[in-house]
Amino acid sequence: MSDPTAPLSFRADEIDRAALDQLAAVLDLQAARPGIRRLREWSHAALHVQPGESALDLGSGTGSETRALAEAVTASGRAIGLDPNPGMTFLAQERAAAEGSTAQFVIGDAYSLPFPDQRLDVVRSERVFQHLSEPDRAVAEVVRVLRPGGRGVIVDSDWGTAIMHPGDPLVLQKIMDVMLAHTANPHSGRLLPGQLTAAGLTIEDVGTEALIQDPDDATGPLVQMMAVAAVAEGAITEAERVALLEQLNAAARSGDFHMSVTMFAYLVRKP
Numbered sequence: 122m123s124d125p126t127a128p129l130s131f132r133a134d135e136i137d138r139a140a141l142d143q144l145a146a147v148l149d150l151q152a153a154r155p156g157i158r159r160l161r162e163w164s165h166a167a168l169h170v171q172p173g174e175s176a177l178d179l180g181s182g183t184g185s186e187t188r189a190l191a192e193a194v195t196a197s198g199r200a201i202g203l204d205p206n207p208g209m210t211f212l213a214q215e216r217a218a219a220e221g222s223t224a225q226f227v228i229g230d231a232y233s234l235p236f237p238d239q240r241l242d243v244v245r246s247e248r249v250f251q252h253l254s255e256p257d258r259a260v261a262e263v264v265r266v267l268r269p270g271g272r273g274v275i276v277d278s279d280w281g282t283a284i285m286h287p288g289d290p291l292v293l294q295k296i297m298d299v300m301l302a303h304t305a306n307p308h309s310g311r312l313l314p315g316q317l318t319a320a321g322l323t324i325e326d327v328g329t330e331a332l333i334q335d336p337d338d339a340t341g342p343l344v345q346m347m348a349v350a351a352v353a354e355g356a357i358t359e360a361e362r363v364a365l366l367e368q369l370n371a372a373a374r375s376g377d378f379h380m381s382v383t384m385f386a387y388l389v390r391k392p
Contacts, residue, residue, distance in 0.1 A: 285344075
């Protein structure tokens with residue numbers, strides 16, 4: 122394993138910049154949602170990161186929260202963002218450099234954190250565990266790298282709480298069933314407490330917010346993806362897909378649209 126006091130580097134041999142920028146734009150749009158902003162504010166307040174500490178942002182994406190951690194630890198500490206996507210790591214590094222941030226970024230995954238045992242003061246993770254088929258392994262890694270007394274905030278969605286309105290209830294259920302089947306860990310939000318405590322962590326507080334989609338997203342990328350996948354699986358017909366999108370568009374114009382999923386945040390401490 123690498124020493125977190127050694128310089129970090131990244132490689133991006135082949136980056137489709139257009140696709141990367143599109144993904145970053147989606148993440149930036151989500152970050153602007155009131156629910157995300159409030160939960161991130163709660164997370165940072167709960168972690169109460171101090172100057173001189175070592176902090177890991179697990180699944181750092183565009184690096185916005187890693188930069189916030191870097192500001193909190195100051196030049197006397199260290200904030201590291203880890204992400205499995207080389208292109209996103211490249212973009213996060215670019216943004217940090219443009220802002221003069223001391224945040225550092227490394228390519229890696231949640232199952233094998235590149236840090237020695239008991240080295241970090243803080244671990245933060247947002248909407249990562251829903252994508253993990255073996256979340257217990259990732260929790261064990263968080264426990265391994267945290268110092269005794271170290272703390273973390275794990276934020277994740279529970280797609281079993283998703284609501285979409287209006288639409289034929291049977292069609293909506295079939296679409297959601299397909300999405301749940303294609304998500305590695307769709308009920309992460311409700312499962313995390315058991316996984317975290319079983320690994321020896323103590324849950325000290327819980328935060329929650331609904332991520333509410335804007336009416337402009339009534340037939341946006343997420344809805345389109347879900348509907349197309351349901352047609353491809355044979356769960357709904359193409360005619361049902363078209364009818365649903367038309368209904369959602371009409372609802373958005375009239376103010377009768379709602380789409381949300383609940384996120385949960387767990388403040389934990391290693392005894």
